[in-house]
Amino acid sequence: MTTALETVRDTPFTIGERTFHSRLMVGTGKYRDNPTMVRAIEASGAEIVTVAVRRVDLDRSKEAGILHHLDPSKYFLLANTAGCYTAADAVRYARLGREAGFNDFIKLEVIGDQETLLPDVQGLLEAARILVKDGFKVLAYTNEDLITALRLEEAGVAAVMPLASPIGSGLGLVNPYGVRLIKRRLRVPVVVDAGVGTASDACLTMEQGVDGILMNTALAAAQDPPLMAHAMKLAVDAGRAAFLAGRMPRREVATPSSPVTGMLD
Amino acid sequence: MSELVQVLVNGEPRSVACGATLLGLLAALELDPRTVVVEHNRAIVRRPRLGDVTVAPGDAIELVHFVGGG
Numbered sequence: 001m002t003t004a005l006e007t008v009r010d011t012p013f014t015i016g017e018r019t020f021h022s023r024l025m026v027g028t029g030k031y032r033d034n035p036t037m038v039r040a041i042e043a044s045g046a047e048i049v050t051v052a053v054r055r056v057d058l059d060r061s062k063e064a065g066i067l068h069h070l071d072p073s074k075y076f077l078l079a080n081t082a083g084c085y086t087a088a089d090a091v092r093y094a095r096l097g098r099e100a101g102f103n104d105f106i107k108l109e110v111i112g113d114q115e116t117l118l119p120d121v122q123g124l125l126e127a128a129r130i131l132v133k134d135g136f137k138v139l140a141y142t143n144e145d146l147i148t149a150l151r152l153e154e155a156g157v158a159a160v161m162p163l164a165s166p167i168g169s170g171l172g173l174v175n176p177y178g179v180r181l182i183k184r185r186l187r188v189p190v191v192v193d194a195g196v197g198t199a200s201d202a203c204l205t206m207e208q209g210v211d212g213i214l215m216n217t218a219l220a221a222a223q224d225p226p227l228m229a230h231a232m233k234l235a236v237d238a239g240r241a242a243f244l245a246g247r248m249p250r251r252e253v254a255t256p257s258s259p260v261t262g263m264l265d
Numbered sequence: 266m267s268e269l270v271q272v273l274v275n276g277e278p279r280s281v282a283c284g285a286t287l288l289g290l291l292a293a294l295e296l297d298p299r300t301v302v303v304e305h306n307r308a309i310v311r312r313p314r315l316g317d318v319t320v321a322p323g324d325a326i327e328l329v330h331f332v333g334g335g
Contacts, residue, residue, distance in 0.1 A: 028334060031333065051333065053329050055328065058294060095309060217335065
């Protein structure tokens with residue numbers, strides 16, 4: 001069967017010399033239980049799945065590590081430096097993540113403020129430079145500021161990840177202009193990370209021409225996470241196809257869709 | 266048999282046998298060395314070397330793994 005999507009001629013989605021099929025990446029935090037998480041990740045079609053590095057619970061009061069639930073041969077596990085407020089901490093967590101994991105990719109976060117979880121761009125650039133020199137493929141979580149994005153690219157990161165809106169806020173894409181500008185000016189992939197709340201947010205984000213989206217709370221905090229994951233998959237595909245198709249120009253006056261000739265007297 | 270030394274494991278004081286290796290510490294904690302990463306006084310110790318490194322009084326040991334995150 002020929003579907004519309006088979007007619008889409010897209011460029012491969014490649015980060016750090018690795019090519020992925022799905023442009024949707026998902027996190028593994030905040031799910032009500034692990035079986036729900038596993039079903040949501042499956043429904044999302046995501047290949048890249050993020051994880052955090054934390055202390056082992058020595059009293060065993062909490063559940064075992066995430067690898068008991070996710071097959072590392074099935075998913076590309078992307079460690080993050082979430083919760084780090086300094087470049088030094090982020091570098092330390094990145095190195096532990098590389099040791100715990102299966103690749104040298106790191107989703108680099110250096111947070112600047114507890115209330116907004118907005119990035120500390122100075123610490124981010126400092127950590128990015130150290131980690132790139134150390135051989136990491138750095139995916140840098142940043143704000144939608146072009147100059148920071150350009151400096152990150154100059155530092156040699158594998159991808160720049162501007163936010164749609166603050167982490168876990170679900171406010172959607174607040175600055176489409178800023179994200180579009182970053183995509184237009186950078187050569188490295190641009191993946192929007194954080195802030196997407198529902199499928200229309202994901203679709204609108206992909207329509208800006210970015211290479212992909214990473215989301216977590218939008219799935220984990222949905223009433224039905226696997227169903228929302230399915231919706232997000234469709235939305236990312238729809239937004240990507242719409243971007244490639246090229247939208248019609250906006251006009252502030254109407255133009256008739258039906259012929260204006262041949263009308264009855 | 267052996268005397269005990271005090272170390273910090275994941276920020277908490279613990280007593281371990283004097284001369285114990287990091288591998289021995291993991292065994293005492295019933296942790297599979299394939300599922301944790303060990304940081305010993307801020308330096309990562311790779312799995313093959315866990316049996317070579319002995320703990321000393323006051324050492325800071327961090328045992329980490331992957332958990333859910335975004």
